Amino acid sequence: MIDRRALVSRHDPVLTPGVEGVLSVGNGHLAASLDRTGTQTLAPDPGAPRPAVLAEWGWHSLPAPDGPQREDHVRRYRSPRGEVPYMDLVGPSEPGADEGSARWFRANPHKVALLALVLVDRETGRRLTAEDVTLERQHLDLWRGVVTSEFLHRGQPCTILTAADPEHDVLAVQVSAAHLGLELRFPYGSEDWDAAEDWGSGDRHRTAVDSGTIHRELDDLAYTVEVAGAVPSLRGEHRVALEAPGGADDASADLDVVLALRPVRSPHLPLTVGGRPAPVLPSAAARAAGGRAAGGAAVVGRSARAWSQYWERTGALDLSASGDPRAHELERRVVLSRQLQRVHAAGRLPPAETGLMQNSWRGRFHLEMHWWHSAHFPLWGDVETLRRGMDFYTAALPAARATARAQHCRGARWPKQIGPDLHESPSDIGPFLLWQQPHPIHLAELCRRADPALGGDEALQRIVEESALFLQDVLREDPDGALGLGPPLVGAQERHVAERAQLQDPAFELAYTAWALRIADAWRHRRGARDAGELTAIARRLRSPLDPRGRLRTFRRGPAMTRSDHPAHLLAHGLVPPTGTIPDPVAAEALEDALADWDWESTWGWDCPAAAMTAARLGRPELAADLLLRDTPKNRFDTSGHCYQRPTLPLYLPANGATLAAAALMSGGWDGSGPAPGLPAHWRAQVEGILPSPGPLAPLLPLPRPSPPALQSSSTSPGRHRS
Structure with missing residues (x-):
């Protein structure tokens, strides 16, 4: 013990x-x-x-200035569903940039x-x-x-x-x-x-x-x-x-x-x-x-009673039996990150990336970061905190549904950068991101796995279903019957922003969408929905995340991979559990390719933990440990547990949350993995109360052609028909 x-x-x-x-x-x-x-x-x-x-x-x-209106920043983009509106921003969205008339709304x-x-x-x-x-x-x-x-x-x-x-x-x-x-x-x-x-x-x-x-x-x-x-x-x-x-x-x-x-x-x-x-x-x-x-x-x-109970009743990772300095450092980062996340990210709202310490992006929260902020809570034995935070999605449903309807889709399109008014900030990046869309499905699934009774939670069921409906409708149907994503969009790497009107099929988002649709279908099956099975059939038709040469790169087809910032394609076989669409040797080649000449100096605080998750899924615990603790400028944890990024981001909670998610995967494993599959065996890890992460799904066999099922379900979306 x-x-x-x-x-x-x-x-x-x-x-x-x-x-x-x-x-x-x-x-x-x-x-x-x-x-x-x-x-x-x-x-x-x-x-x-x-x-x-x-x-x-x-x-x-x-007080709002006279003149500018939020609608002034809505621009229409061509999509597979016709012209659709986005809360756009002309010009850069970096700190210090001239935001013009969008400033008040941002x-x-x-x-x-x-x-x-x-x-x-x-x-x-x-x-x-x-x-x-x-x-x-x-x-x-x-x-x-x-x-x-x-x-x-x-x-x-x-x-x-x-x-x-x-x-x-x-x-x-x-x-x-x-x-x-x-x-x-x-x-x-x-x-x-x-x-x-x-x-x-x-x-x-x-x-x-x-x-x-x-x-x-x-x-x-x-x-x-x-x-x-x-x-x-x-x-x-x-x-x-x-x-x-x-x-x-x-x-x-x-x-x-x-x-x-x-x-x-x-x-x-x-x-x-x-x-x-x-x-x-x-x-x-x-x-x-x-x-x-x-x-x-x-x-x-x-305070003393509450904190001692928290440490006693939730998960623990003890690496003191190892003399490897990496083990001590990982144990330290885990303990300090858990304290910081509970102080700054355990409330009712998704936190700012600097939590409740200081503002970043004016204190507004980014839903594509919500998985990093919160997925670790149930994995470390604190499902109550994540379940409390999921009520945010229920509150945001009306606004998210309105966005989906405006873009000719059913369900709810979750925004990226918002405050408690639930209005999306004008941006040249945020409204075009898609990787926040599967997050509520993933987070609800982690809740259910930690507490099976939550599978019957009507609010969670609604969040899963609304998220999946938008994913279903936002897909592009190609002449050969296969399904893809975009345009318009911006990938999780947040490069090629100027090309957002043409981009399509980022590899990570394709893999994540396919997995999330299958998980949402399992929720339908458990509640006995009449349309159970439909989402899995749609996932079967999704484009493979691999490029024409069979490699895992940023895009299935599109611009050449920019080898800096987030190596987001690695998330397709790490954060996203394997589904058979990305064979292990292909994921291993992508990881080695990134290690060879990626500009790791430019990566952010969640990138090393994300890469460690990929290495762990591939059965390479030594590499996973090295990646999680890799010495890069934005992966150094100070004495208080904070991870410096740049002068305007002297702390960064996604780095702490990502470290906890990666450490949970490496120590708690996943369905069928065995104990501590991502930690070096000679560390002799002691693990208590850390839940397994979702494991691989069985590969889907391709549908026979030329008779693909209709993408649209029997309940048509507003203003949209698909033959």
Whole structure:
């Protein structure tokens, strides 16, 4: 039996001077990321993470400008179903690019930093700076979910303890330094690509204090911060001092503060809050007495119980029996990634790629990344978290159905880059991607495999069916009766964007679509649907992912493979379980070809884990381990577990989620694989509670010709007929 506490605790992040990392506390729907003081006091270095307090409900929109309309960015493209509309963007969509009249629609709503915890010198009232502080040690106790920060200020020792409630939007901050005070400072929202705060627009929002409650208003967002254990008082524009209950004269008192954040007004509350209970603070009497017994200590206790239960009850991978340094590093990345994903990605919404630490793409989420963010949860024994997040698709169904109808398809077309308003961002890439479409089928299948009762979940059944109907209708029927994808489209590699009007048949998407249609058909069979079998017949007619020379490359037919960025074609035999359309020797040749001269320096944080999954499926555990830990610029995990990508993306949750998905496949295996098929045998891995991933499907025999079945089912799609 694995000693769970020993496994987790040996990877506690400890940050000392010169060690990179940023620690966070949170619960998936609210998180506080911390500088080395345990607050957000110190200015971050350029290109470093910008710690903030963010919540799933904390979305803000600037007033819309007069003139531009969302419809201005709709452009029609020729498709096999006639001309269809896409929310397009003329010009590049990279950070800093001139977005023109599309800017407001790409930037609103955006997540906003809800507050900043700021330490001040009680004697001078001045905010601490890096020059005032001598850093010593900051420690995240993973077993308890508590961060302890120790430093010197004016030669005097200071200790800050920070924790988050496991269920409610509540933070606890304990300041053990009688000469330090604590303030809350409040910013406005920002339209900048990677910023969650604007400190220079004080006249555009409102901060007021009424007894123990702080009231905040920013255009369409209003919320309160209820304070226990201290007395809040307004000290300046959007500055609130938190004084010890004994008042300013109580110079010997440490602070033990509890902050409860409550959304009051936002157009997005039904989606972002739902039926989650409101936080509960100590009674007024307890608050007047300092709130110590029922305040910070209670939050810390709840955090400790919840985190210890999480580590005890979910999956574990113990590689301590190996002397191979790769094993220790993989174990470390797994433990830290699980903590980060639970803090930043375990809520009701798909997370931003920087989670709840700072904004990227203005805090908006990308559904093609949702598999990387969430597939690992049921594989590691936490199906409840993924099932909670699947309600997002139910909420998004009306908008996704409308997009599908406009494109002459049934079902639901899931968008790529959106916020909680469910409007797709204008983009030259996002609306043309297809690999997010099978994800809900795959995620629902992982839910069902973890908990068979979820196979009867009507909401999941609806999500699977609606996703499959669009996949069925979006297919192109060629004169020979075979089926393909596009045009228009952009492949998962996100190259050849300028050719999106002509591109067709990317290999990964062909393989993923065929697999997802067969899985959706199995869902039909289990519920006794009359049209069970139809989707499998359609999958049989799909084009092979292989090019005319029988190789696995980016496109079946199309532009030559660009050998940089994502080697997305490898996903067709890794993330996608084998279906017989890509023989193992062909997948092995594609992997060796990519290893030979791919520009791995340009790959992203999920590419090495994805390639490791392909190697594991091919029975090459040593190569899988090497690929998962390959030293590339965007596959290096710092002491806190974050994976740097570039200055505007100093952390990247898809890298953490992909590492967990790959490690689950390598250690938990897949149907019929045997134990730990993707880990070197000499590592002597101990595996507990990690579920097998989906295994290979039996190859489909080709249909006899010339009588292929009709692609369209008996219920015709709106405005579309196929003979």
